[in-house]
Amino acid sequence: MRPVDGLREYGNHMMSGEQPVKDLIKIIIKEYGFDECTVIGPGKAWENLIYDLNDIIDVKHIYDKDPALKYTIPYTVADAIFDDVEVSDQLILSLHAEKHYPATRMWKGYHIMVIDQYYSNHDPTTKDTLDKENWMEIEKIGDYLVYHGEVK
Amino acid sequence: MLNFYTFKWGSKYDARYPNRLHGSLTKWCKVPFTLTCITDDATDILPEIQILDYNSFDLFDYPKDRVFTREKLCLMKKFNKGKNFWLDLDLLIHNDITDLVTRDLEKPTFIWNYWNWDRAEDPMEFYGHGQTCYINSSFVGWQDNNGEILFDELWKRQKEAFYTYASLDKYLFYQHWHKKNVLTWERGLWYNYNFGLDPFKVQKDKRGCIFNTSHLKLYDRDGVQRPLAFELHETRGWAKRIWESYDER
Numbered sequence: 001m002r003p004v005d006g007l008r009e010y011g012n013h014m015m016s017g018e019q020p021v022k023d024l025i026k027i028i029i030k031e032y033g034f035d036e037c038t039v040i041g042p043g044k045a046w047e048n049l050i051y052d053l054n055d056i057i058d059v060k061h062i063y064d065k066d067p068a069l070k071y072t073i074p075y076t077v078a079d080a081i082f083d084d085v086e087v088s089d090q091l092i093l094s095l096h097a098e099k100h101y102p103a104t105r106m107w108k109g110y111h112i113m114v115i116d117q118y119y120s121n122h123d124p125t126t127k128d129t130l131d132k133e134n135w136m137e138i139e140k141i142g143d144y145l146v147y148h149g150e151v152k
Numbered sequence: 153m154l155n156f157y158t159f160k161w162g163s164k165y166d167a168r169y170p171n172r173l174h175g176s177l178t179k180w181c182k183v184p185f186t187l188t189c190i191t192d193d194a195t196d197i198l199p200e201i202q203i204l205d206y207n208s209f210d211l212f213d214y215p216k217d218r219v220f221t222r223e224k225l226c227l228m229k230k231f232n233k234g235k236n237f238w239l240d241l242d243l244l245i246h247n248d249i250t251d252l253v254t255r256d257l258e259k260p261t262f263i264w265n266y267w268n269w270d271r272a273e274d275p276m277e278f279y280g281h282g283q284t285c286y287i288n289s290s291f292v293g294w295q296d297n298n299g300e301i302l303f304d305e306l307w308k309r310q311k312e313a314f315y316t317y318a319s320l321d322k323y324l325f326y327q328h329w330h331k332k333n334v335l336t337w338e339r340g341l342w343y344n345y346n347f348g349l350d351p352f353k354v355q356k357d358k359r360g361c362i363f364n365t366s367h368l369k370l371y372d373r374d375g376v377q378r379p380l381a382f383e384l385h386e387t388r389g390w391a392k393r394i395w396e397s398y399d400e401r
Contacts, residue, residue, distance in 0.1 A: 043280060066279045067330050081316070082309050082327055099280060101312040122283075124316050 017142020022049050024139060024146055025093065025112055029057050032110065036060045037091035040080045040103060045116075046095045047071060053093075060088050081106065097147075098123040104133060110150045111136070118143040154185040154253050157227050157238045160193070161206045167196035168385070169241040174201050175398030176245040180359075183254060190223070198400065212306075214314040221320045224289060225306055228260065228299030236299075240290040242384045244345070245360035246394050252341070252359065253293065260299040262324065263288040263362070264336035267348030280326070287325040287334070290362040291342065301333055345391060346381035354390045361391070 029037070036058040042050055043064060050071065053059050062075035063085055069075060078085055081101045090110060094103045097113040102125055104111050113136075115125065127145055130136070136149035156177060160170055170189045177185060188202040190209050197203065210223050224238050237253060265286040269275045278284045305327065306313055317323040328334050345352065345361045355361070363384050384395055 065326060065330065066276075068276050068279065077330065079327065081312050082305075096280070099316075101315050122318065 017144045018045075020141045021114060021144050021146060022052060024141065025049070025114075026052065026056060028112060028148055029053075029091065032091075034091040034110065036088050037093055038080075038086075038088040039063070040092065040094045041065075041096040041100055042075075043096055044069065046114075049095070050075075057091075061086060098125050100125060102130065102133070104136075104151050108151045111148060113147040115145040115147070116143060117145060153234065154181070154183060155231060155234065155236045156185055156187045157231070157236065158187065158189050158241050159206065159221070159223060159238075160189055160191040160241055162192070165241050170201055171196075171198050171400065172395055172398040173239060173241060173243065173245075174198060175400045176360075178400065179398065180245050180248050180250070181253060182248065182250040185253075190227075212310060212314070214310070217318065218314040219306070219317050219320050219323050221289065222306065222323075224292065224320060225299070225303040228294055229303040232297040232300055235293065235295050237291070237293045238289075240362065242363040243290050243360055244363070244384060244391060244395055246354075246356075247359045249359050252337070257293050257295040257298065257335075259333065259335045260292060260294040260302060261335045261337055262292050263290055263342050264339070265344075266339055266342075267344040270349065285319075285322045285325045287321045287329055287336070288342075288362065288364065289321050289324070290364065291337070291360070302328060305333075345384075345387070352382075 034057055037053070038061040039050060039053070039059060040063050042062065043066060047069070050059065050062060050073065054073065062071075062073075063078045063080040064075055065077060065079040067077045076085070080087065080103070087107050088109065092103050092107055092109055092111050094100060094111065094113040096116065097103070098115045098117070103113065113130065115127065115130065117127065130145075130147055131138075136147040139146045158170055158173060170187070170191075174187050177187060186202060188204055189197055190204045190206050191197070192206040194203045209226060211226050211229070212219070212222055227236070227238055235253065235257065265288050269286055275286070302324070306323070313323055313327070317326070324334060340357070341359045343355045343358050343361045345363050347364070363382065384391065387395070
């Protein structure tokens with residue numbers, strides 16, 4: 001493809017850590033016994049995770065503001081942070097959390113937030129941001145940081 | 153009466169910019185208009201340009217480098233009667249814009265960034281990533297109160313918006329474009345001096361060009377790290393000639 005300014009560095013990134021992150025998310029869901037969840041911002045990168053989750057938990061809502069995703073299951077074109085949306089009171093899974101205002105500041109319940117540090121130059125939510133909210137457990141997997149914990 | 157607005161703050165641009173912008177409107181807008189400059193320094197600005205104080209204009213209390221140029225949305229809130237336009241200082245108009253500024257505007261209308269859109273095989277491939285943004289706010293029109301929704305939404309979610317977005321254009325692209333709260337000018341009206349399929353070259357059939365140098369990568373040029381792009385006052389050929397021709401004194 002022809003390059004577009006500012007986009008050259010984007011390419012094959014999903015090589016290290018993606019599968020272990022998926023496995024960790026599934027383990028957390030099973031360990032805590034969650035029945036339902038809301039997924040925020042999966043984008044193209046986490047499409048397969050959505051399908052996997054459907055096998056183990058009731059995915060009540062999938063919100064992504066990208067109107068052009070080609071999922072084989074329905075999703076809602078919405079920015080969960082800016083639009084008025086319903087979320088699960090059990091589990092909120094924020095993917096691409098580096099690009100969003102932290103969902104932990106908006107809703108109670110158990111949160112899993114996946115931060116991709118690979119493209120983090122212009123992202124608002126970083127390790128530094130979330131480390132200040134040190135009530136969460138942090139797991140580093142490849143380029144990813146997975147934060148999880150309960151907001152009461 | 154049409155009302156044009158432009159902002160000038162800090163030291164990046166001097167009074168030549170608003171003055172020559174006024175000159176370009178005098179030449180290319182064939183209906184009566186006003187031009188207002190919202191500025192922190194009115195020195196040497198022509199008396200026919202109305203002045204508003206920049207320091208008391210911004211309704212938002214956040215660092216200026218977040219939702220950069222959000223003051224433009226304050227215009228839509230404060231001036232909500234008739235047809236209004238904001239123009240970036242570094243907009244070089246070089247053809248008649250009368251038909252653009254006298255048409256009815258159903259919604260606030262922005263420039264679509266065709267110069268990047270047309271260069272990408274799949275322009276939406278990196279939606280949400282990096283610098284992907286196709287809204288440009290260099291020449292924007294609104295009519296009556298149809299732009300207030302943009303201000304109101306930013307006001308309502310200001311904490312989240314100022315946290316998330318560095319520029320107004322990105323905020324608009326990611327929060328309002330897909331909701332159809334904004335429209336864009338049709339293809340073929342505007343181009344970018346510094347980018348596109350054929351940069352630095354005049355496109356005579358278009359209404360004008362933007363320079364848009366505020367978020368560029370730096371390159372080594374003459375031993376100095378500079379953007380490989382030019383401000384209007386740095387140009388040497390046709391753009392300089394046209395810009396200087398708009399002097400009214």
